[in-house]
Amino acid sequence: MINTTDFFKAQKLDDDLYVITEAGIVHCYLILGREKAILVDAGFGYEDIRSIIRSITDLPVMLVLTHGDPDHSYGSEHFGDIWLCQPDYGQIMGFDTKPERQFAAASGVKFLQENKPEAVERFDSKAFAEKSLLRALTPHFVKDGELFDLGGKTLEVIYTPGHSYGHIMLLDRAKKRLFSGDMICDYAIIFFFESDRNAPFSMALDSWKKIKRLEKDIIDIYSSHGPNPITMEYVDAYIECFSGEFQQNYLKDKPFSIPFLGCGYQHIYKTVNIQYSDKRLEEFLGHKVERAN
Ligand SMILES: [Zn+2]
Numbered sequence: 001m002i003n004t005t006d007f008f009k010a011q012k013l014d015d016d017l018y019v020i021t022e023a024g025i026v027h028c029y030l031i032l033g034r035e036k037a038i039l040v041d042a043g044f045g046y047e048d049i050r051s052i053i054r055s056i057t058d059l060p061v062m063l064v065l066t067h068g069d070p071d072h073s074y075g076s077e078h079f080g081d082i083w084l085c086q087p088d089y090g091q092i093m094g095f096d097t098k099p100e101r102q103f104a105a106a107s108g109v110k111f112l113q114e115n116k117p118e119a120v121e122r123f124d125s126k127a128f129a130e131k132s133l134l135r136a137l138t139p140h141f142v143k144d145g146e147l148f149d150l151g152g153k154t155l156e157v158i159y160t161p162g163h164s165y166g167h168i169m170l171l172d173r174a175k176k177r178l179f180s181g182d183m184i185c186d187y188a189i190i191f192f193f194e195s196d197r198n199a200p201f202s203m204a205l206d207s208w209k210k211i212k213r214l215e216k217d218i219i220d221i222y223s224s225h226g227p228n229p230i231t232m233e234y235v236d237a238y239i240e241c242f243s244g245e246f247q248q249n250y251l252k253d254k255p256f257s258i259p260f261l262g263c264g265y266q267h268i269y270k271t272v273n274i275q276y277s278d279k280r281l282e283e284f285l286g287h288k289v290e291r292a293n
């Protein structure tokens, strides 16, 4: 029997693949080889995800992070050793502050209030906000094309900057599965707010084109948020959007704001749903953006 907890829900997708969803919003994937397993992303870590993993497998588990945002990285504290692309170690540490942790803690409380009110008391949100990853992690930096051999299964690192500077995906060529993090999602994703945390649009476009070139090795795309699996059509939509559609239509975009995270505009095209600032758009267009509203 697979465990469930106040925050985590796990589902078997195949003999070698499980999805563990935290707080109804972040998908972490457990991929099993013969000798080892990989956990793709660790979630917020409101609880220790290892209790779920242990109900699925006894294999040693390596934690690989697609990127360093809190909803993927805070749970790293339960592992210590992490495999990720170098720039996103900075991303993890940049987000490991009290205000950011308080925001994440409040989101956890909100999830319980709405979904499992009897569990609110069990979650020590204050202690969660006080934690720090600074001395808790041992990073191992991975490079584009690097292979993880799990025994009878190999996963390949695909470097895909955009949503963050060090974003990576993992490709299982034998099963034609891509674990796409926050770069390919059926979900509203903050791609480019005013910060150094998001890479320029042009880098994201290059990443989507790179994934498109791997098309023959990909059928199912497992993302960190929203419905799964999704298909290469999502990648086509990103490429179409950023190859001209966005540049032509951004003036029709509506203002958008999220408390705490900031404000900007939201662009929707087919399955693409991006939240961005004009500063990042101007960088992409190479000229000033004048809006009537
Ligand atoms: Zn993210």
Ligand SMILES: [Zn+2]
Pocket: 069, 071, 072, 182, 224, 225
């Ligand atoms: Zn995310």
